[in-house]
Amino acid sequence: MIAAETFVDEARSRGFAWYTGVPCSYLTPFINHVLQADRLRYLSAANEGDAVAISAGVTLGGGRAVTMLQNSGLGNAVSPLTSLTWTFRLPQLLIVTWRGEPGNPDEPQHELMGRITPQMLETMDVPWADFPSDDAAVGPALDTAVAHMDRTGRPYALVMHKGTVAPYTLRDGVRPPAAPGGAPAPEAAGAPAGALPTRREALQRVIDRTPEGSTVVLASTGYCGRELYALADRPNQLYMVGSMGCVALLALGLALARPDVHVVALDGDGAALMRMGAFATLGTYGPPNLTHLLLDNGAHESTGGQATVSPNVSFAGVAAACGYPVALEGDDPGLVDALLDAPAADGPRFARLRIGTGTPKDLPRPTVTPPEVARRLMSHLAGRVAEPSAAEPGR
Secondary structure, three states: OEOHHHHHHHHHHOOEEEEEEOOOHHHHHHHHHHHHOOOOEEEEOOOHHHHHHHHHHHHHOOOEEEEEEEHHHHHHHHHHHHHHHHHHOOOOEEEEEOOOOOOOOOOHHHHHHHHHHHHHHHHOOOOEEEOOOOHHHHHHHHHHHHHHHHHHOOOEEEEEOOOOEOOOOOOOOOOOOOOOOOOOOHHHOOOOHHHOOOHHHHHHHHHHOOOOOOEEEEEOOOHHHHHHHHHOOOOOEEEOOOOOOOHHHHHHHHHHHOOOOEEEEEEEHHHHHHOOHHHHHHHHHOOOOEEEEEEEOOEEHHHOOEEOOHHHOOHHHHHHHOOOOEEEEEOOOHHHHHHHHOOOEOEOEEEEEEOOOOOOOOOOOOOOOHHHHHHHHHHHHHOOOOOOOOOOOOO
16 A cells, blocks of 8 residues: 555656546545645546546646546546547556455445556547556656656556555545636535535425326436435435436436426436536437426535535536536525426426535445446336327426
8 A cells, every 4th residue: 555645756856747537546645745746737527538638738838747547447548548548648547446356345336447457548539547546656657657648648547446545534624726707616605614514304395296006216427326325215216326427318218218207316416517418318208297406416426525616606507507407506405305306397497506515424335236226217117008108308
């Protein structure tokens, strides 16, 4: 195990001053250190492909950049790694965490990518080595990476195993800069941080207004699904694992296929930022039986609490511009009631509720597996007599 500063200092001496990526729990101490280090810049990317493109731009400007991502995010990064960095010879150092590494038990969503991570990198012509796990190996590992980057003009990857970097605490208040003229941070939006509603309070209101017989609730990956499960494990609920940013799109397909059911998608700020194009798709094709509720705590909480850029975004403004007929936002928990109790509109309904950070201690993980949850929900829906689908590919 190494200290984060050991790697960062060695990397800085070789010209690496820019970092970007998407958090992973393996990367938490590493990102936390970079966020608080002098003379370094960390950009919180919406998705892994965006991070690769940002680093390519740094290279184009004469700098050296490090892109940090979980191996599940390699799928998002395939296009820029194969058509941007490879084509234009814009090298960068990739730090890829090896979730689901064979022999190292992990969550079910990491199993397949864990098996194929080396082949994924090799297929994309990205040579790789293990991320150094002792101080003496850091310099040589970086020298090998830099030599390849300088010789070929293409990326090099260090694959990080679990527990490689010692913990590093993130100070309170470390967040991206405010956008000029952007929306105020949650603390300034009508309630001090400590007075913001909790995720649990918002989820309980959702449960109270989503009867099993007529409603389906799909919860985003991370603590949202886990806390919903802890509050009430119901057959009309699905807890997303992996597939970050896809919950609203999953809900769209279900709502179109089953117009007789009210489908509620519970999203998060990091997930929504990762696939903001989904707002345009839902605004165009979303039916009246679809409700999209975004619980925004301004943080990637399940990976250590790194700030997102959500305080600079009016998600309701985005939703309205993309065609949602109902688009609300605020920090009053009554917003959940207003959204779910509102009459059906000519299209999907959206609300962004600002919530505080914080998660109940010893929050359980679902004991039902993802396939079991899906089969249970499908069986539950099969128990309803579905109306003939009149959904069209638009409104």
